[in-house]
Amino acid sequence: MSFAPPKETWSGKTFEITIGNGAKAVKIGGENVFSFHGFEGNYPNRPVIAYEVQDIPPDDWPQMVKDVYAGVSADPVTWAKHCVEKLGAKAIALRLAGTHPDKGDISADQAAETVKKVSSAVDVPLIILGSNHAEKDSVVLVKAAEAAKGTNALLGKAQEANYKTIVAAALANDLKLIAMSELDINLSKQLNILITQMGFDKERLVTDPMSSALSYGLEYTYSVMERIKLAALAQNDAVLQGPMLADVGMYVWKVKETQALEADLPQWGNLKDRGVAWEAVTTTSLLVAGTNLAIMRHPDAVAAVEKFIAEMEG
Amino acid sequence: MALTGVEIFKLLPKTNCKKCGQPTCLAFAMKLAQRQASIDQCPDVSEEAKQKLGEASAPPIRPITLGTGARAVKIGEETVLFRHEKKFVNPCAISVKISDNLSQADAGKVIAGIMESEIDRVGQKLRVDAAFLSNDSGDASKLAALASLVASKAPELPVIISTTSPDAAEAALKPFAGKNAVLYGANKDNLEAMAQKAKDAKAALAIAASSLDEAAELTEKAKAIVPDLIMDSGARKAGEMLRDNTYVRRAAIKKGFKPLGYPVINFVGRGDSMLETVVAVLSVTKYASIIVLDHLEKWQSLALFSLRQNIYTDPQVPMQVQQNIYKVGDPGPKAPFLITTNFSLTYFIVSGEVENSKVPCRLAVLDSEGLSVLTAWAAGKFTASKIAQFIKESGIEAEIENKELIIPGYVAILSGAIEDKLEGWKITVGPREANGLPAFLKSRA
Numbered sequence A: 001m002s003f004a005p006p007k008e009t010w011s012g013k014t015f016e017i018t019i020g021n022g023a024k025a026v027k028i029g030g031e032n033v034f035s036f037h038g039f040e041g042n043y044p045n046r047p048v049i050a051y052e053v054q055d056i057p058p059d060d061w062p063q064m065v066k067d068v069y070a071g072v073s074a075d076p077v078t079w080a081k082h083c084v085e086k087l088g089a090k091a092i093a094l095r096l097a098g099t100h101p102d103k104g105d106i107s108a109d110q111a112a113e114t115v116k117k118v119s120s121a122v123d124v125p126l127i128i129l130g131s132n133h134a135e136k137d138s139v140v141l142v143k144a145a146e147a148a149k150g151t152n153a154l155l156g157k158a159q160e161a162n163y164k165t166i167v168a169a170a171l172a173n174d175l176k177l178i179a180m181s182e183l184d185i186n187l188s189k190q191l192n193i194l195i196t197q198m199g200f201d202k203e204r205l206v207t208d209p210m211s212s213a214l215s216y217g218l219e220y221t222y223s224v225m226e227r228i229k230l231a232a233l234a235q236n237d238a239v240l241q242g243p244m245l246a247d248v249g250m251y252v253w254k255v256k257e258t259q260a261l262e263a264d265l266p267q268w269g270n271l272k273d274r275g276v277a278w279e280a281v282t283t284t285s286l287l288v289a290g291t292n293l294a295i296m297r298h299p300d301a302v303a304a305v306e307k308f309i310a311e312m313e314g
Numbered sequence B: 001m002a003l004t005g006v007e008i009f010k011l012l013p014k015t016n017c018k019k020c021g022q023p024t025c026l027a028f029a030m031k032l033a034q035r036q037a038s039i040d041q042c043p044d045v046s047e048e049a050k051q052k053l054g055e056a057s058a059p060p061i062r063p064i065t066l067g068t069g070a071r072a073v074k075i076g077e078e079t080v081l082f083r084h085e086k087k088f089v090n091p092c093a094i095s096v097k098i099s100d101n102l103s104q105a106d107a108g109k110v111i112a113g114i115m116e117s118e119i120d121r122v123g124q125k126l127r128v129d130a131a132f133l134s135n136d137s138g139d140a141s142k143l144a145a146l147a148s149l150v151a152s153k154a155p156e157l158p159v160i161i162s163t164t165s166p167d168a169a170e171a172a173l174k175p176f177a178g179k180n181a182v183l184y185g186a187n188k189d190n191l192e193a194m195a196q197k198a199k200d201a202k203a204a205l206a207i208a209a210s211s212l213d214e215a216a217e218l219t220e221k222a223k224a225i226v227p228d229l230i231m232d233s234g235a236r237k238a239g240e241m242l243r244d245n246t247y248v249r250r251a252a253i254k255k256g257f258k259p260l261g262y263p264v265i266n267f268v269g270r271g272d273s274m275l276e277t278v279v280a281v282l283s284v285t286k287y288a289s290i291i292v293l294d295h296l297e298k299w300q301s302l303a304l305f306s307l308r309q310n311i312y313t314d315p316q317v318p319m320q321v322q323q324n325i326y327k328v329g330d331p332g333p334k335a336p337f338l339i340t341t342n343f344s345l346t347y348f349i350v351s352g353e354v355e356n357s358k359v360p361c362r363l364a365v366l367d368s369e370g371l372s373v374l375t376a377w378a379a380g381k382f383t384a385s386k387i388a389q390f391i392k393e394s395g396i397e398a399e400i401e402n403k404e405l406i407i408p409g410y411v412a413i414l415s416g417a418i419e420d421k422l423e424g425w426k427i428t429v430g431p432r433e434a435n436g437l438p439a440f441l442k443s444r445a
């Protein structure tokens, strides 16, 4: 009995987006099949992993991740250069965490200075993130965008509560933009429509359907991503054809599984590997679900995910 | 593929004798087509018709049970490609390889590790499901010795016996006769002999093919001897497993292609246990029914069990947490006491941030029909009277010294009304966003 492989090809395809300039610019998206399905269609760009760097020292990260960046994390420029030069980062996600009113309330001007310094210190593409405080972000990201003009960075995140000023800033400074909604394909669609109605090109937009950690709602992110990819490919829904972002590290490194000591929970095994596995497994499953760009923290977890990507291709 | 009522009717005796409880054979055929009746209800149906009907009405991916008794696990029977369409049916079985090159003592350690792997997660008991006994030595007596060691130390544990030698298979299967073992390693050279050994031991047979084409050929030949089949397409790299697992699932479910309508086994063993873990992610998410690991690390099991639990949950169940007062850390009688809604993501995020603060707290979760704070408030599900009633009825007053309740910043407007309804309580307005909780809680500590 001869078997004909049931290939599935789709009419829709996702937009290919370039972030950064020059030799180290990265491309994401552009596929007309599900993640890693190059065996039946076009899957031109492997997913990209960006290292997360903050404008302030990572005091609220677990010790095992802080330790990895001890000696470099006091200064965002040193930290970013370390990720690029020592760890081989293909992109840097600069989170302006210190601008949050509860974490120092650093001014927008000062944050813009940090963006300038970091972007001129590294040659890889930059993802510029606010502190996830809707009001403050709408001020901070405007200044940050001005500071990043001409870098073709990816700016985010625009949310329903604050998208207007952020979209305008991305438009004015020629940046790519992340639109984030909370775990609902319809909310993602609605926000993307609002953003494109402001004249922002949908081919410059990255969708973040909101991440979650393994065991803490991962299945919701997983399925929303699969549904968005299906809408992009099977229904040719242009509003949902942007590449997808998974901002993984910030969700993973605060759950109990990445913090509890083995002495307290011996049946969970050693903390170091458990923490790394938590971030690597969360990211890997979201890559399978459709993520094109992931933001991570621990170099060992990034290394495991990179090896996985290589095995998927090879 | 399922038969239509008319196709089924052609197979029935057409006597309209009514013994099946239906007025006519045609009516009975229609019931069968809708799966509202069983063919056994017609006493006069021919054996041949029964077989044809059985084949046609079988699920697209054959269900197979590994082991017997309390540790038995069912695999297969899947009906969809994406979990948002419908709940994935039977969680993949996770198995760990034990080589027959190991000393009895070392093998004993792996067996003990498997038996102790059980972890309680959100009310479910999760564990390594099976042992994969591998005839790496090529020596039949070593495999048999390993098999009897497993049978004596862990008689309840489902096993997969891996060998390409029918004689070695026979000896190793002996202790597991009638216990729903799996025999892995039937290829184009040994198929019939292996199938016979599996049949004799009432075991399932796992095909070791080198392509999907070959797998389809081998299952067609083997099924006459042993109907319970499992397939390995030969894929080893993660990308190949994704391709083959996807083709199998589509062929079985969308095309009704019977020769591939069996559960799939994936081998994810890697020298590097972290890489092995992420490769296993592919198998858990994309359609493996049995996963064979080389390592047995506690952190690895925890991560993979958790992923399997996430992927196999029912997507239709509303995202809700049970109404209750949850403890985060070990809160004393003066610990902060917060309230939020029962939308499970709200709960995950709030409890995660509380945990992050390292300040032990009590967290009241009010049943707001799965809505987040703002939506619940707008919909009248998170109101002063509901909150007050919940707090009073919870009996929490007896447990704590500070009658102070911290409410989400978004519903600051409720604080006066709650104070009116909860006599003797102080209502404090917390941060609007959960990520403000660590700073808020630390500043009070």
Ligand code: SF4
Residues within 6 Å of the ligand: B012, B013, B014, B015, B016, B017, B018, B019, B020, B021, B022, B023, B024, B025, B028, B041, B042, B043, B044, B045
């Ligand atoms: S029992 Fe069988 S033969 Fe009799 S009416 Fe029903 S289907 Fe027909």
